[in-house]
Amino acid sequence: MAEVLGKMKRTHMCGDLRLTNVSEEVTLMGWVQKRRDLGGLIFADLRDRAGIVQIIFDxxxxxxxxxxxxxxxGEYVLAVRGIVKRRQAVNNNLPTGEIEIFAEELKILSEAQTPPIYIDDNDEVSENLRLKYRYLDLRKPKMQKNMMFRHKMAKVVRDYLDENAFAEIETPILGKPTPEGARDYLVPSRVNPGKFYALPQSPQLFKQLLMVSGMDRYFQIVKCFRDEDLRADRQPEFTQIDIEMSFVEVDDVLSMNEKLLQRIFKEMMNIDIQLPLQxxxxxEAMDRYGSDKPDLRFGFELKSISDIAKDCGFKVFKDAIANGGDVRGININGYGEQFSRKDITKxxxxxxxxxxKGLAWIKLTSEGIQSPIAKFLTEVxxxxxxxxxxxxxxxxxxxxxxxxxxxxxxxxxxxxxxxKQLKLLDKNEYKLLWVTEFPLFEYDEEENRYVAKHHPFTSPMDEDxxxxxxxxxxxxxxxxxxxLNGIEIGGGSIRIHRSELQQKMFKALGFSEEExxxxxxFLLxxxxxxxxxxxxxxYxxxxxxxxxxxxxxxxEVIAFPKTQNASSPMTEDPTEVDEKQLKELHIRVSLEE
Known part of the structure; x- marks a missing residue:
């Protein structure tokens, strides 16, 4: 590299220069965003992670x-030495728009072919193509901003936890398959034929063992793996902020984490979060919002009318209650006129x-009540x-x-x-709340037994x-x-720490003592x-x-994510492996028709 750069040594990032740097000699390095040739002058916008600055070759x-x-x-990699000067035609769209660099020396560090995607935030290319050329996609200012935001947020978390006596401790990636909710990713062991490791769905068992070991306060920003159907907020490998504390009850954990959230919002968003959180x-969350992760940025709360409807003349209502069901509704306050009958059908x-099975409705208009069910109900x-x-x-x-x-x-x-249709979901409004006192179990119809709502190590309420x-x-x-805004960003619990209670939990889940x-x-x-x-x-x-x-x-916030079918268009994984590797692992592949 010394031969390539010669005596040139970068002095500034492209996006950091301002009027205060006028008359300074600077050396910049980066990629050409665009070039314009005006005869005796050539203009080039030079881009790096910090931003863009205009270079003039005179x-x-x-x-x-x-x-x-x-x-x-475009996309050539340059090293440029020059003098910072005040720009005559100010570009208010750029932070560096008041200055420009008059080049005195240029080195072309790397040439570039025309890229298959534009390095532009407004490029409308398909996501599959973006992921195929992710290294180019990551050059976009928006993507680099996302990656830097993620880095800084992780640092805020680490700093806060370090200040509060948490130790960052790594736990194994290769572990034992355990039933934790989703399918495991399995790794065959070459030296133990026929046996497998599992990639961790979470470090749950190991962080509990760290509490047994007396580490007292642990955290880890760690990769986890789950073989499950993907969607916009799921990936086969994802990152957790994993935290565990000894000698605590619910209020202690919530209080510690509320202050962490307060720090994150202040340092990352300059937003003051008022504590304690709701x-x-x-x-109550289910009763009022029909969800265990309610979005509080708007109203439309659920209300039950089962007591009114149980003896009414509308058969759908009456039968639902007679069969042990419920009748509830929401009021779209003040927006009724925006919904035609066609909209309601949608x-x-x-x-x-x-x-x-259907949706009953009542609209209150200036001309009175409109409703297909009104004729089945009395005025009272x-x-x-x-x-x-x-x-x-x-x-x-x-x-x-x-x-x-x-x-x-x-x-x-x-x-x-x-x-969403009424555009009431403001991305710049943040509503946080704790949902507490979850059911310990939920019934699994397929397995015909109770399963843990969270995991088998969650402690029941003392009175339950x-x-x-x-x-x-x-x-x-x-x-x-x-x-946060109707999306669960984290979850946890107080764990069972007594063997006899853990055994009771396993028994309730249908595990025999042997199982x-x-x-x-190892945990027991x-x-x-x-x-x-x-x-x-x-989290x-x-x-x-x-x-x-x-x-x-x-x-959008993971450097190299997978597509919705858990594959990578860039590296083309997952892929077949040769017979030699399979033989070493004592594995034979048999694809069913």
């Missing part, structure tokens, strides 16, 4: 530099995606329903009648969809321990999620030797950064 100042500049094209028990179709019933929703002229009431799970799911999604054996569906957990020891024996063995009460939380770093940077996909 034949009268340096004929040698001018001659070389005649050869440059806390909402799971049951949102009814949306509700059907989530299991609703209608007035009681309107009073329940505090409905006035201009409102639109939407109802779903079905099993409670379907009602919550349909209306929970519907309120967000309607808010006896329910593990008598009514597991009613047991609540010392579990909590942190929700529990087979899967988690560790618990025999003195275990402190402990708990923690894990999805990718998802958190996505929200704070205003993106809609975590692929």
């Amino acid at each position: 034949k009268d100042i340096s004929e040698e530099a001018f001659t070389k500049a005649e050869k440059i094209r 806390r909402l028990p799971y049951a 949102i009814e179709d949306y509700a059907k995606i989530y299991g609703a 019933e209608i007035q009681m329903i309107l009073a329940r929703f505090e409905a006035v002229e201009g409102d639109l009431l939407l109802f779903v009648a079905d099993k409670s799970g379907i009602v919550f799911d349909a209306l929970g999604h519907l309120r967000v969809e309607v808010a 321990v006896d329910l593990l054996e008598t009514a597991p569906d009613k047991a609540r957990a010392k579990a909590y999620d942190i929700v 529990a020891w087979d899967k988690f024996g 063995e560790a618990f025999k030797y003195g275990t402190p009460p402990h708990g923690g939380i894990a 999805g770093l990718d998802r958190f950064v996505m929200l704070l940077t205003g993106n809609d996909s975590i692929r």
